[in-house]
Amino acid sequence: MSAEPTAIVLFTRDLRVHDNPALELACRSARRVVPLFVVHEGLGFATPNRRRFLHESLADLRENLRGRGGELIVRYGDPVVELLRLAGEVHAETIVLARDVSRYAQRRADRIARAAGRQRIRVRTVDSVTVAPPAALTPSGGGDHFRVFTPYWRAWSGHARRTVPAAPDRIEVPAGLRCGRLPPAGSPRAQLPTGGETAARRRMRSWLSGRLADYADRHDDLPGDATSRLSADLHFGTLSPLELTLAAERVGGDGAAAYVRQLCWRDFHAQVTYAFPDITRADYRPRGRDWRDDPDALDAWRSGWTGLPIVDAGMRQLAAEGFLHNRARLLVASFLTKQLGLHWAAGARHFFDQLVDGDIANNAGNWQWVAGTGNDTRPNRRFNLLRQAHRFDPDGAYVRRYVPELAGVAGASVHTPWRLDRPPAGYPAPLLDLDGDQGGQRR
Known part of the structure; x- marks a missing residue:
């Protein structure tokens, strides 16, 4: 040498x-x-x-x-x-x-x-x-990181960005090195996008020139699937979060502004995790809550067999695609933690096992946010799941896409099949009675 x-x-x-x-x-x-x-x-x-x-x-x-x-x-x-x-x-x-x-x-x-x-x-x-280095932004009043998103968003928006370097033209590697075999691809359990920077940059260009413009209006549209689907690329670093942010800002408009805010959420959870690396196993903000132990309910949730169609559709999308729409992530997480009362860590582990974009900071941070043990300033927040289903899947198209047992149920009735005179055969009764109370009562 x-x-x-x-x-x-x-x-x-x-x-x-x-x-x-x-x-x-x-x-x-x-x-x-x-x-x-x-x-x-x-x-x-x-x-x-x-x-x-x-x-x-x-x-x-x-x-x-x-x-x-x-x-x-x-x-x-x-x-x-x-x-x-x-x-x-x-x-x-x-x-x-x-x-x-x-x-x-x-x-x-x-x-x-x-x-x-x-x-x-x-x-x-x-x-x-990340776009901003995890330790670069700190509150003016003291502390090593931001605990609330909105002031972080303001600081992040004004933070000077580093220079984006060009890809190198030429790389000289020492002679005689054994390159080594790639890890095996294995047998994934889901239909996955193609990995790698080449495919990621193609997806990014398509997103920026197409659906980004409508993101502000359609990002919660469950059947419309109007999100970027770039989360796995960001997790593996086949796309640069800074390059994506800058490109979206150059496009401009309400859609780009809303999307950049979501990229800021990614950085927010990263800086929380950097300061509190126990986030995957310990409550960020302990609330003294007693969690239920119900293995059967947990299995039903994992399998998409709860009898609540919007939840089952989300869990089956996760199993089929290794991906889950962000609105659906919120709903299935709320059902597990707030309605069933099961520990957020059980849900986070299942997500991490299934998601191609299984990111430690985002996964744990979002689960704790929903559970009320994280950075949500309203820890007792509880989603009305039926109202959410009718709002973001008004015709039931998302549910029918992933729950074939309900394919023959017309319109919005698909969200409450137990109310039908003849509930569909082969689909379970709901684990909880959601008709009278959005919190639900265990059947």
Whole structure:
């Protein structure tokens, strides 16, 4: 190996070549660059739905790097051990990686810094998984993070954005390195979008030039499916959240403004998780609530077999697509925590197992928001599920799409099949009586 400066870029949740500050910094500061991804079995990437998306994203990243003369090196095992082993092999002087917010990511970064320090290797970290760095914005009155969204939104909107680097033209990788096999795609349980930056950028262009304009008016339209469906791309980093935000702002209009606000919610949950990494297992704001233990009800909810059509449709969409419309996420989460009284963590675990976009900060943050243990300023908020169903699926098209047992029920009656003179055969009676009280009574 020559003595030319060599840097390793550790890819984690930034599987792209466009607007990748870690890759740009490595290419700018070293003659030779080693792009590395370490497959750490047992992490969230290993669930069946995300495994397929990861495989395709890494395959696309490898091709994009090869098109620039580079290569994606893949190793298996503990990321710190494999990273430092490779650093010794190529005589790397620098390691570059993106900061992240989960407890695992923070500990990984600390371990890398300590291990690299013992070998006199410089570690440089960049921000790229969010629009604003998680620790960059703090309340003027004190505290290490914002606990309420609206003041965070104001601060986030005025925060100076970093420069977006161009994709590198050329990447020189040391000769003789074993590239390593990609992780297997496995057998996903759902119909999934194609993973990878190439497909993600195609989806982004289509979204920006098409349905974004109507987002403000239609984002809660359940049968219309008028959301971006870019959440998995943002989670895996096949799209840059900053590039997407800037592009939406350039389009302008009410739809873009509403969409950018949702991207800010993503950053909001990230900064909460960075400050409170126990968010996946502990109440952010303990309320002293007693949760019920009802395994049968939990199984019925997971299976989309509660007898409440709007909830069952949502849970079946989740199982079929590895994705769930945001309005449906709110409704099924409310039903589990507020109507059934089951612990939010049980729902969060199921979502994390099913969602291709299973993001630690967003998943746990949103579940705690609905449950009243998180950042909602109205912890006793309770959705009237029947009213929500009629409002956001007025003709029942969303329910009939995912609950075939109700395909023959006409119009909005599909939301209350138990009221029909002849309820559809093969569909269960509702777990709760929602006719008299939006809170519901267990049958």
